[in-house]
Amino acid sequence: MIRGLFNAASGIVAMMQAQEVIINNIANISTPGFKKDIPVYRSFSNILQRRIKNQESQARVEATFTDFSQGEIESTEGSLDLAIKGDGFFTLLTPQGIAYTRAGNFTLDKTGRIVTAEGYFLLGKNGPISVSGSGKSRLEVNSKGDVIVDGTVVDRIRVQVFPKPSSFLYKQGKNLFKSIATVSTVGKGGTYDIKQGYVELSNVDIVQEITDLLINLRLYESAQRAVQLQDETLGKICNGI
Amino acid sequence: MLRALWTAAAGMKAQQLFIDTIANNLANVNTTGFKKSRVDFQDLLYQTVTIAGTKAPGGGQLPVGIQIGHGVQPVAIERLFTQGEITETKNPLDLVIEGDGFFQVLQPDGSIAYTRDGAFKLDKDGRLVTANGLPLEPEIIIPPEATNISISHDGTVSVLTPGATAPQEVGKITLAKFINPAGLKSIGYNLYKTTDASGEAITGTPGLEGFGTISQGFLEMSNVQVVEEMANMIIAQRAYEINSKAIQTTDEMLRIANNLRR
Numbered sequence: 001m002i003r004g005l006f007n008a009a010s011g012i013v014a015m016m017q018a019q020e021v022i023i024n025n026i027a028n029i030s031t032p033g034f035k036k037d038i039p040v041y042r043s044f045s046n047i048l049q050r051r052i053k054n055q056e057s058q059a060r061v062e063a064t065f066t067d068f069s070q071g072e073i074e075s076t077e078g079s080l081d082l083a084i085k086g087d088g089f090f091t092l093l094t095p096q097g098i099a100y101t102r103a104g105n106f107t108l109d110k111t112g113r114i115v116t117a118e119g120y121f122l123l124g125k126n127g128p129i130s131v132s133g134s135g136k137s138r139l140e141v142n143s144k145g146d147v148i149v150d151g152t153v154v155d156r157i158r159v160q161v162f163p164k165p166s167s168f169l170y171k172q173g174k175n176l177f178k179s180i181a182t183v184s185t186v187g188k189g190g191t192y193d194i195k196q197g198y199v200e201l202s203n204v205d206i207v208q209e210i211t212d213l214l215i216n217l218r219l220y221e222s223a224q225r226a227v228q229l230q231d232e233t234l235g236k237i238c239n240g241i
Numbered sequence: 242m243l244r245a246l247w248t249a250a251a252g253m254k255a256q257q258l259f260i261d262t263i264a265n266n267l268a269n270v271n272t273t274g275f276k277k278s279r280v281d282f283q284d285l286l287y288q289t290v291t292i293a294g295t296k297a298p299g300g301g302q303l304p305v306g307i308q309i310g311h312g313v314q315p316v317a318i319e320r321l322f323t324q325g326e327i328t329e330t331k332n333p334l335d336l337v338i339e340g341d342g343f344f345q346v347l348q349p350d351g352s353i354a355y356t357r358d359g360a361f362k363l364d365k366d367g368r369l370v371t372a373n374g375l376p377l378e379p380e381i382i383i384p385p386e387a388t389n390i391s392i393s394h395d396g397t398v399s400v401l402t403p404g405a406t407a408p409q410e411v412g413k414i415t416l417a418k419f420i421n422p423a424g425l426k427s428i429g430y431n432l433y434k435t436t437d438a439s440g441e442a443i444t445g446t447p448g449l450e451g452f453g454t455i456s457q458g459f460l461e462m463s464n465v466q467v468v469e470e471m472a473n474m475i476i477a478q479r480a481y482e483i484n485s486k487a488i489q490t491t492d493e494m495l496r497i498a499n500n501l502r503r
Contacts, residue, residue: 012498012501015494016245016494017309019245019490019491019494020244020245020248020309020310021309021310022487023245023248023249023252023312023487023491024248024284024309024310024311024312025310026249026252026480026483026484026487027248027249027251027252027255027310027312027313027484027487028252028282028284028310028312028313029252029480029483030255030256030259030280030282030313030476030477030480031282031283031284031313032281032282034284037308037310040305061307062307063291063293063303063304063305063306063307064305064306064307064308064309065305066305066308076279076321077321077323078321078323103283105281105319107319107421107423107424108420108421108423109420109421109424109438109440110420110421110424110437110438110439110440110441111420111440112420112421112440117281117283117316117317117319118283118316138451166293166304166305167293167294167304167305168293168294169293170287170289170292170293170306170308171284171287171308171310172286172287173283173284173285173286173287173310173311174283174284174316175283175284180292180293180294180295181294206479206480206483209483210483210486213486213487213490214490216490217490217493217494220494220497221497224497224498224500224501227501228501228503231502
């Protein structure tokens with residue numbers, strides 16, 4: 001009896017956690033290269049099995065699955081705005097080591113290295129890519145990621161492809177992803193095109209999110225009713241018999 | 242519990258900044274030499290409950306983890322130094338730079354500021370000055386008796402004086418460029434100052450090594466595209482709206498939680 005009360009209450013807690021994940025997606029609707037998270041509840045069959053085996057059978061958010069699907073690509077004219085169409089991530093050097101990003105709004109630092117707005121270096125074949133001394137109007141990046149200054153290739157952008165990014169990458173904030181595995185073990189493959197003068201927007205879909213928000217609210221309400229019904233039943237037992 | 246509220250509030254604040262930037266771009270749509278700005282956002286820190294790929298309590302490997310984000314923050318307001326539209330004015334002291342260079346002007350405190358606004362005038366001493374009276378650096382003085390001022394693509398200023406048969410050179414305009422112009426600091430009045438991020442100014446002759454050429458009788462308008470800004474304004478407004486809806490929904494959930502015990 002009391003377990004039913006706890007199980008219904010666990011729904012309330014899980015729904016609030018899902019709400020936090022959905023709202024983070026909404027807050028990042030204008031963040032370039034942002035990938036939305038989807039809350040994954042413990043499945044019904046899993047809960048049912050646990051119930052039969054007399055184990056703990058509460059509802060909960062079991063995982064947040066990051067959806068790495070392509071975001072929309074917007075034209076910006078900036079010569080250092082780069083978007084990846086397809087698989088892969090830009091490789092960055094941060095003070096905390098290598099990180100990956102899909103946010104391609106780069107600038108130059110004062111010595112001519114390509115950096116993010118936070119000052120992290122974009123890596124090429126041999127360390128940070130430097131285009132020093134060039135006027136920015138003559139900087140070109142082709143679809144393979146070759147950085148061309150005045151017609152000569154100076155470096156190639158290191159694009160790291162993860163065949164299953166959701167199993168390897170976790171979010172670090174500041175548009176960065178960290179890998180849990182060393183790069184040599186993640187395998188190769190995947191195709192991509194780099195587009196200069198474009199930025200990849202977030203892949204958050206406003207209609208989907210507002211729908212999820214409303215569904216979540218109603219589920220929350222149902223869980224509350226379930227708690228109240230359990231409470232009423234308990235009340236009957238305590239006072240009615 | 243209240244985290245969802247703060248996250249949505251961060252989203253609203255970010256969109257407010259987005260609108261502020263759009264408004265400033267639109268207000269300067271007719272400012273000569275104005276360069277539009279753009280806000281760059283990034284996601285905030287994540288609370289990582291479990292990491293994907295680590296060992297699960299049952300012995301297996303977790304295919305995906307649990308990470309809960311805390312919203313969004315602006316990381317930079319970046320100026321985009323693309324070429325603005327060029328309009329013909331036929332005024333001999335209106336100059337346009339086609340390329341990446343900047344005019345250098347001398348400020349009252351003796352420091353140099355940089356501008357793309359080429360609407361120059363003459364002051365009472367015959368110096369070329371900006372609309373705010375700041376003289377061009379290096380100083381160029383037009384003799385009072387000059388009848389015709391011509392400025393060539395490489396910045397050479399020549400005048401015709403009564404009695405002379407050939408134009409006489411009175412000065413040369415030099416331009417400055419930066420490795421990272423987006424790192425310049427705007428100080429208003431169409432002026433920029435160098436910072437540690439922009440790097441030191443590299444000066445040189447117009448027409449060489451990416452400085453851009455100077456054309457006389459033209460002005461560079463702003464590079465603001467009204468349609469683009471309007472589209473961004475709609476996007477920002479809707480994003481603001483959905484963030485406020487997120488706050489309302491969370492509020493409703495909290496109300497429901499408070500009504501658990503009737």
